[in-house]
Amino acid sequence: MSLLSLQNLLKSFGGLVAVAGVSFDVDEGSIVGLIGPNGAGKTTVFNIITGNYRPDSGDVVFDRNDITGRATHAIVRLGIARTFQNIRLFQNMSVLENVLAGCHCRANAGLFSAMFRTPRQRSEERRAVEHAMRELAFVGLEHRHDNQAGSLSYGNQRLLEIARALASAPRFLILDEPAGGMNEQETADLTELIRAINDRGITLLLIEHDMNLVMQICRKLVVLEYGAVIAQGTPADIKRNPKVIEAYLGIDC
Secondary structure (H helix, E strand, C coil): CEEEEEEEEEEEECCEEEEEEEEEEEECCCEEEEECCCCCCHHHHHHHHCCCCCCCEEEEEECCEECCCCCHHHHHHHCEEECCCCCCCCCCCEHHHHHHHHHHHHCCCCHHHHHHCCHHHHHHHHHHHHHHHHHHHHHCCHHHCCCEHHHCCHHHHHHHHHHHHHCCCCCEEEEECCCCCCCHHHHHHHHHHHHHHHHCCCEEEEECCCHHHHHHHCCEEEEEECCEEEEEECHHHHHHCHHHHHHHHCCCC
């Protein structure tokens, strides 16, 4: 069953058409890769899904609900979380505080409770810390919870972003070049982490240029060029597709 459906998305910036009639589905429980050359429109598609951009036309349907153009915070509460191509952490805050920021969308205590530190608010805060620590343990960073986020290695900052996204309790996780800047061992560890996230019942959509990674873990690939879908199918199908070889993969893939 389709959890996310993109239907004829169009987005232009002035005279530049960044997304040109993009349509594809992401089945619940799957891992789907969105690939293509730089400038193909991949991150623009992500920004439309997550409410950062409103499409000029077309629809974004999540769990049979039209979420086109909804506010980003509302989309997060529906169960969609993301990471970014360029790391966006609170560098001067602790690792734990960064993950707690991801818990905020699930908080129920109001302003009065927060101001007066009511028992309800303290209980909720305690549960949030416990939840954040579980997500840090899941990505292997629980022992760094007191460190400043900016003190972590590049690879660990990537993992911290994933932990923060998971803290919002998503059903659907969007990863924008999660292996970017990682070494071979970090990428191998990330591959296993993505599988473990999927094993939790979370559906994933990712942009990634590491073809070994996407060929290993994705059940479906969607290929963009100049803002349009030129192919979609299994990794084996995409690897043999002449259009994709010419536009992106090259003959040695």
